[in-house]
Amino acid sequence: MPEAVDYSALEHLRDGRPVKIRALRPDDRADMLAAIGRTSMQSLQRRFFVPKKGFSERELAFFLDIDFEAHVALVAQIDEDGQPIIAGGGRYIVVRPGHAEIAFVVVDDYQGQGIGTILMRHLAVLARDAGLKELIAEVLPENSAMLKLFKKFGFKTASKGSPQVIHLASALNRVLRFMVHSIGTRYRNPRSERRYPPARASSRHTKLPVKPWPYHRCRFE
Numbered sequence: 001m002p003e004a005v006d007y008s009a010l011e012h013l014r015d016g017r018p019v020k021i022r023a024l025r026p027d028d029r030a031d032m033l034a035a036i037g038r039t040s041m042q043s044l045q046r047r048f049f050v051p052k053k054g055f056s057e058r059e060l061a062f063f064l065d066i067d068f069e070a071h072v073a074l075v076a077q078i079d080e081d082g083q084p085i086i087a088g089g090g091r092y093i094v095v096r097p098g099h100a101e102i103a104f105v106v107v108d109d110y111q112g113q114g115i116g117t118i119l120m121r122h123l124a125v126l127a128r129d130a131g132l133k134e135l136i137a138e139v140l141p142e143n144s145a146m147l148k149l150f151k152k153f154g155f156k157t158a159s160k161g162s163p164q165v166i167h168l169a170s171a172l173n174r175v176l177r178f179m180v181h182s183i184g185t186r187y188r189n190p191r192s193e194r195r196y197p198p199a200r201a202s203s204r205h206t207k208l209p210v211k212p213w214p215y216h217r218c219r220f221e
């Protein structure tokens with residue numbers, strides 16, 4: 001069983017509120033649906049590249065059935081009126097050996113609070129520990145928040161395909177270098193830093209992708 005399945009770390013939003021970053025669990029279905037229900041059509045469209053009013057059982061199964069090797073998913077859990085809610089999530093999927101596609105969505109009420117940045121950092125650590133070499137992403141050109149976030153972690157435009165989509169990529173080493181800079185400036189939080197899993201002496205090879213799956217991607221193919 002991969003260690004990422006039990007992943008949990010404490011972080012803080014920009015306004016100081018605690019946020020738990022943890023592995024997505026199969027029993028998160030109701031909370032994940034509630035989070036989707038609180039996410040605007042625009043945000044969902046930016047994540048999936050098509051207007052999304054709902055999700056089929058097949059899609060939900062895909063999002064919840066995580067093996068934590070070829071598919072790793074984390075959620076940001078926050079206490080709201082004493083109840084834990086999911087405020088956002090990020091995941092990566094190994095699309096070919098050593099390379100994973102990464103994507104995020106944060107509930108609108110919690111956007112701009114640092115959750116996307118925090119999730120990126122934790123997923124990068126897990127990707128490093130899994131022995132991945134590169135992260136890739138697809139983003140709509142108007143999605144300035146996502147582009148800014150990826151830029152903070154060293155992503156560059158990877159290829160010119162369709163003008164409707166920006167393809168980004170960054171070597172994982174580069175992401176981690178930029179991450180150190182990001183932590184050293186704005187997001188320094190010694191309490192959570194101590195909880196980052198230490199680097200392994202030798203990285204193992206990540207399980208090969210079972211198959212590329214369109215539902216993960218920002219864009220439906």
Ligand SMILES: CC(C)(COP(=O)(O)OP(=O)(O)OC[C@H]1O[C@@H](n2cnc3c(N)ncnc32)[C@H](O)[C@@H]1OP(=O)(O)O)[C@@H](O)C(=O)NCCC(=O)NCCS
Pocket residue numbers: 042043044046047048102103104105106107110111112113114115116117118137138139143144145146148149218
């Ligand atoms: C993109 C997204 C994941 C970013 O998450 P987030 O928690 O809001 O991001 P952060 O708070 O960590 O902010 C990241 C950067 O984007 C900036 N940003 C946040 N909202 C912004 C906005 N509306 N416009 C421009 N920049 C914005 C932040 O200022 C921050 O930069 P800074 O650190 O230099 O200040 C989130 O906005 C979201 O879920 N959007 C809808 C779904 C989506 O676009 N998914 C991406 C598909 S690949």
